[in-house]
Amino acid sequence: MKITLIEGPLEQAETEALVVLVFEGRKEDRFAAAPLFDSGEIKGKALELTLLHHAPGVAAQRVLLAGAGKPEKFDSAELRRLAGAAVRHLKPKSIKQIALVLEGDSATAKFVRAAVEGAILGEYDPDRYKTGNDKISVDSFAVVVPRSSAALKEAADEGRIIAEAQNFTRNLVNEPANRLTPTKVAEAAQQMAAEYGLGCEVLDRSRMEALGMGALLGVAQGSDEPPALIVVRYRPTEMRSNAHLGLVGKGVTFDTGGISIKPAEGMEKMKYDMAGGGSMLGAMRALAQLKPPLPVTLFMPCVENMPGSRAQRPGDIVTAMSGKTIEVINTDAEGRLILADALTYARQQGCTHLVDAATLTGAIVVALGHLNVGLFASNDDLRDRVLAAAKAEGERMWPMPLDEDYKETYLKSPFADLPNVGGRWGGAITAAMFLKEFAEETPWVHLDIAGTAWVDDAKPYAAKGPSGVPLRTLVRLAMAWKD
Numbered sequence: 224m225k226i227t228l229i230e231g232p233l234e235q236a237e238t239e240a241l242v243v244l245v246f247e248g249r250k251e252d253r254f255a256a257a258p259l260f261d262s263g264e265i266k267g268k269a270l271e272l273t274l275l276h277h278a279p280g281v282a283a284q285r286v287l288l289a290g291a292g293k294p295e296k297f298d299s300a301e302l303r304r305l306a307g308a309a310v311r312h313l314k315p316k317s318i319k320q321i322a323l324v325l326e327g328d329s330a331t332a333k334f335v336r337a338a339v340e341g342a343i344l345g346e347y348d349p350d351r352y353k354t355g356n357d358k359i360s361v362d363s364f365a366v367v368v369p370r371s372s373a374a375l376k377e378a379a380d381e382g383r384i385i386a387e388a389q390n391f392t393r394n395l396v397n398e399p400a401n402r403l404t405p406t407k408v409a410e411a412a413q414q415m416a417a418e419y420g421l422g423c424e425v426l427d428r429s430r431m432e433a434l435g436m437g438a439l440l441g442v443a444q445g446s447d448e449p450p451a452l453i454v455v456r457y458r459p460t461e462m463r464s465n466a467h468l469g470l471v472g473k474g475v476t477f478d479t480g481g482i483s484i485k486p487a488e489g490m491e492k493m494k495y496d497m498a499g500g501g502s503m504l505g506a507m508r509a510l511a512q513l514k515p516p517l518p519v520t521l522f523m524p525c526v527e528n529m530p531g532s533r534a535q536r537p538g539d540i541v542t543a544m545s546g547k548t549i550e551v552i553n554t555d556a557e558g559r560l561i562l563a564d565a566l567t568y569a570r571q572q573g574c575t576h577l578v579d580a581a582t583l584t585g586a587i588v589v590a591l592g593h594l595n596v597g598l599f600a601s602n603d604d605l606r607d608r609v610l611a612a613a614k615a616e617g618e619r620m621w622p623m624p625l626d627e628d629y630k631e632t633y634l635k636s637p638f639a640d641l642p643n644v645g646g647r648w649g650g651a652i653t654a655a656m657f658l659k660e661f662a663e664e665t666p667w668v669h670l671d672i673a674g675t676a677w678v679d680d681a682k683p684y685a686a687k688g689p690s691g692v693p694l695r696t697l698v699r700l701a702m703a704w705k706d
């Protein structure tokens with residue numbers, strides 16, 4: 224989708240559909256819309272959409288009145304959703320050209336960026352494997368502002384880079400596991416890195432063996448598909464930071480559960496068990512273009528969790544790269560095993576701060592539903608930075624506890640240093656506690672995205688399928704970095 228900025232007046236914008244925001248309690252007098260407000264047909268409620276044909280006084284073929292809700296509650300997150308909903312409303316009508324008007328207080332960089340993001344994210348549909356010629360797309364999206372400027376153009380560009388990266392992530396996450404094996408993820412990472420000037424290295428099984436990554440290898444051994452530890456490096460041209468941010472993302476291309484096999488119902492969804500790493504690959508793609516001031520390295524351990532004849536069994540004891548031994552009680556708790564070795568490797572590679580993202584536990588969905596990412600932190604400053612970035616990006620996250628006595632109470636094995644599961648209670652917390660053992664003293668944040676990486680019910684502004692969360696938070700965290 225082509226993105227442009229148009230300088231007003233909106234009456235002259237030639238487009239197939241002109242999107243104009245209307246607010247609750249503020250009557251729109253233009254476009255002969257006043258009677259619609261008087262009769263109560265239009266209220267201006269959030270995401271309420273009304274399409275007008277032959278609106279007087281405008282060059283546009285149609286005007287879409289887009290409800291923005293109460294003016295005092297309107298923010299960039301609301302606009303992102305609204306732009307997405309407008310595009311999703313117009314796209315099935317074969318409208319190819321859309322322009323959204325920002326007037327008054329909302330004609331700022333922040334809102335331009337959000338509108339562009341919303342439009343690109345809203346245009347996305349996970350239909351690449353549907354054949355037939357009924358597939359349609361929106362060709363261009365413009366933001367109409369009273370006065371154009373370099374800052375607004377830059378904001379539009381940033382929005383495009385970020386949302387395109389998010390759709391790149393969504394495409395990867397949506398790929399079925401027969402088409403996206405660990406080897407294929409590595410190829411996609413290499414191709415993306417080459418395109419955007421990032422470093423990329425893929426550690427294969429023999430390198431993992433040499434490094435002693437027994438936890439990762441234990442999970443991988445149940446599948447004929449070889450594992451891959453993908454490392455993608457961004458280095459700023461001019462070093463303006465002493466920090467080195469490590470992103471560690473779960474990359475299970477399919478999670479059958481292994482020998483502790485999952486029930487059949489809903490198992491098809493487990494293709495999204497690489498969404499943590501997938502969102503980080505997308506974040507790296509955006510960062511390569513936006514150029515944050517500090518080095519950022521992605522570590523994405525990729526495996527397929529299968530119950531093959533060589534698969535690890537409950538009761539097996541593996542030795543992680545850090546030297547700690549782990550009793551594998553449940554082979555379905557594989558995410559923490561592969562992340563354990565990736566965290567150790569990230570520390571060994573000199574990362575000073577770590578953020579991991581993983582579709583780690585069903586328990587986080589029980590705790591927070593599908594609306595909040597579960598956030599666990601070993602460091603208050605890094606936690607606050609991630610929370611601030613998430614808030615600014617409209618990606619909701621909720622802080623969860625990580626008190627040491629969760630470990631003493633729930634994470635005990637009679638035979639090894641740690642068991643890989645903690646029992647019935649506080650499953651998301653004990654999973655995080657397990658990871659903390661491998662982040663050690665490096666400031667670390669863990670994001671459990673099991674409930675938020677996949678949209679089960681389509682929204683007016685988002686298709687059913689992968690959400691791309693927490694890509695925007697990660698990008699903002701790096702872009703806003705100050706030592």
Ligand code: BES
Pocket residue numbers: 478480496553555556557558582583584585586644645650673674
């Ligand atoms: N990939 C799953 C977690 C998951 C569950 C993601 C539901 C998305 C939706 C993870 O590997 C897993 O199976 N976790 C187990 C852990 C348990 C065995 C301690 C779980 O949550 O049931």
Ligand code: ZN
Pocket residue numbers: 478480554555556557558
């Ligand atoms: Zn699992």
Ligand code: ZN
Pocket residue numbers: 475478496555557558582583
């Ligand atoms: Zn899993």
